[in-house]
Amino acid sequence: MEAWQFAEVGKPLSRNEVAEPTARSGEIVIAVKAAGLCHSDVGFLDGTLTPLLPYRPITLGHEIAGVVADVGAGVTRFAVGDRVAVPAAIEGPGTSSDGGFQPKVAVREDLVIALPDTIAWDQAAAATDAGLTSYHAVVVQGQVTAGSKVGIIGIGGLGSIGAQVALALGAEVYVAEKNEKVHDYARELGVKDVATDIKAFADQGLDVVVDFAGYGTTTAGAVEVVRRDGRVVQVGLGVAEGTINLQTLTLNQVILLGSQAGTPEDCLAVIRLIADGKVSSRITRIGFDEIGEGVERLKRGEVVGRLVAIYH
Numbered sequence: 001m002e003a004w005q006f007a008e009v010g011k012p013l014s015r016n017e018v019a020e021p022t023a024r025s026g027e028i029v030i031a032v033k034a035a036g037l038c039h040s041d042v043g044f045l046d047g048t049l050t051p052l053l054p055y056r057p058i059t060l061g062h063e064i065a066g067v068v069a070d071v072g073a074g075v076t077r078f079a080v081g082d083r084v085a086v087p088a089a090i091e092g093p094g095t096s097s098d099g100g101f102q103p104k105v106a107v108r109e110d111l112v113i114a115l116p117d118t119i120a121w122d123q124a125a126a127a128t129d130a131g132l133t134s135y136h137a138v139v140v141q142g143q144v145t146a147g148s149k150v151g152i153i154g155i156g157g158l159g160s161i162g163a164q165v166a167l168a169l170g171a172e173v174y175v176a177e178k179n180e181k182v183h184d185y186a187r188e189l190g191v192k193d194v195a196t197d198i199k200a201f202a203d204q205g206l207d208v209v210v211d212f213a214g215y216g217t218t219t220a221g222a223v224e225v226v227r228r229d230g231r232v233v234q235v236g237l238g239v240a241e242g243t244i245n246l247q248t249l250t251l252n253q254v255i256l257l258g259s260q261a262g263t264p265e266d267c268l269a270v271i272r273l274i275a276d277g278k279v280s281s282r283i284t285r286i287g288f289d290e291i292g293e294g295v296e297r298l299k300r301g302e303v304v305g306r307l308v309a310i311y312h
Contacts, residue, residue: 005018
């Protein structure tokens with residue numbers, strides 16, 4: 001079978017012939033139905049995240065949904081034919097082992113979750129990374145509940161899910177997004193208001209601001225506008241460093257938290273919201289043959305929402 005593999009920093013993915021995986025003890029083999037493309041894949045190619053990879057060439061693709069094709073010895077939770085997904089994790093496929101940019105992938109049973117029949121493959125794949133990351137930031141770190149007033153900075157692939165999760169919980173949501181072309185999309189989700197800068201909502205008494213952009217100025221703005229004793233959750237890493245007003249942070253007792261990825265439980269929770277029709281990723285579908293160019297599109301910033309490869 002063929003796989004899209006990373007071999008060298010600064011070079012695009014290469015399409016190579018590889019052997020089909022077999023299910024070792026404690027593993028299952030998944031016939032991939034959909035695989036999401038992620039900015040982390042760009043980070044592997046440009047050297048930013050490359051140290052995480054244990055060997056090269058390695059098949060990338062850490063957002064995986066499909067059907068169990070084989071089970072190894074000792075596997076008890078899954079059987080051939082089960083619909084499954086793999087929540088993104090550093091110890092999982094696409095980072096620590098060959099990933100889902102190939103027709104079949106071997107995965108440890110403990111890294112896999114079951115999928116309901118009602119969720120589409122592309123939505124399931126997106127939920128494994130963007131979904132669980134957004135849910136974790138809003139619900140676990142942000143502690144958003146019904147009635148919370150929530151600021152969302154950035155309405156891209158992560159922020160759009162984060163906004164929908166907050167709305168599903170009964171929160172009042174305000175979106176800051178510099179790209180005015182997607183403001184109508186944000187309004188269609190049902191948010192209270194949209195502006196180009198979070199500071200536009202300084203008089204709203206926001207309980208929580210989740211920064212999915214992370215450009216320094218966005219974090220600083222979040223600290224300035226959140227209410228006293230409010231929470232700012234940092235997810236985006238548009239830049240590595242930023243400057244915030246420590247006086248405002250201290251005098252207003254702002255709680256500043258980082259949020260990275262999530263848990264299988266977070267993934268299951270957002271999948272339930274998707275299956276119930278309360279959350280939906282904005283997805284551009286491509287074919288397996290287009291994965292290499294798809295990663296290049298991500299690198300060039302040409303993708304709105306999530307890019308997901310559909311396998312036939």
